[in-house]
Amino acid sequence: MINFDYSKPSSLQAAINAVKKDATAKFIAGGTNLVDLMKRGVMTPEKLIDITSLPLKAIEQSGNVIRIGALCINSEVAENDLIKKQLPLLSQAFKAGASAQIRNMATVGGNMMQRTRCGYFYDTAMPCNKREPGTGCSALRGYNRMHAIFGASDNCIAVHPSDMCVALAALDASVVVTGTKGPRKILFTDFHRLPGNSPEKDNNLQRDELITAVEVPLNPALAQHSLYTKIRDRVSYAFALVSVAAALDMKGKTIQSARLAMGGVAHKPWRLTIAENFLKGKEATVGNFEQAASLAMQDAKGHGYNNFKLSLAPNTIVHTLKTLTGA
């Protein structure tokens, strides 16, 4: 473990200033990802700014929006009455993540900012463009079973590992951040990035910005028919091979509108807009679900060991929609 300084500011401004002042400083919340990365020498911050005293722990409804503070603990959000009733998809996604112990420490902001689980990223003896830009991507021709089938580049084929983020992408959420230039909102689907030529950047948060909350618009019709499916190697304590977040607004057997996103397949939560548009106005039939899944897979590309995802992903989409509608 490296040596580092530690401070625990009690105001947002003090936390932001502390990170702005020192290029080697990092926020720490639950520590469930950052501490692991520090122990392995993957990240080496010289100063940790503990943000857990900041007043960012509320879950509140205001009109038709639920605002979830960035320091809310994953297990508390999952079991919150407002979330279970109004955003069951999000509650399910939280419960599918990690283990009970980790969910009791992990925060909403930290979950968004967690790094990829690509084994080469964690192994400092191996080249990795995300850890050390310009060194190459070991996964491209290596053991890439967990890796991306959408939106990858020759520089990086890693996936974002979060479950929560897949549900939030499907639910049209926004991320609220604040920095030295003041607060701003980012659409959840624009928060994380594709790797392109700069895989070291996971998202569009600026260095001096802090995530303060997530805002989720309420849609009771979608909440009535929603489901998170996670396919993984073990039932607990394993990251998604493929996951699907689905919510349908149904009138009888007709789909008025659909929200679909996938996890475990790209560098960011992968929204399936072409499939959503196809399903609009269609009957809830297995045939239509299969066509939607096939449209969703149009640009998919395997890299060898992860080719099984090319059939696992559409099968998971169809399975989720069938389960949701009883088709």
Ligand SMILES: Cc1cc2nc3c(=O)[nH]c(=O)nc-3n(C[C@H](O)[C@H](O)[C@H](O)COP(=O)(O)OP(=O)(O)OC[C@H]3O[C@@H](n4cnc5c(N)ncnc54)[C@H](O)[C@@H]3O)c2cc1C
């Ligand atoms: C064994 C294991 C299994 C796991 N399985 C899953 C899983 O199946 N699904 C899943 O979704 N997750 C899983 N996780 C990941 C876990 O959910 C994350 O580690 C956790 O959400 C990170 O939150 P944290 O508060 O501990 O973040 P920290 O470790 O404290 O921080 C992580 C990063 O976020 C930054 N950060 C934290 N808060 C903020 C903020 N408010 N604003 C800006 N930056 C911030 C920190 O600077 C740091 O870079 C697993 C983790 C482990 C260790």
Ligand code: SF4
């Ligand atoms: S996939 Fe990305 S994280 Fe993994 S080795 Fe390649 S560059 Fe590194």
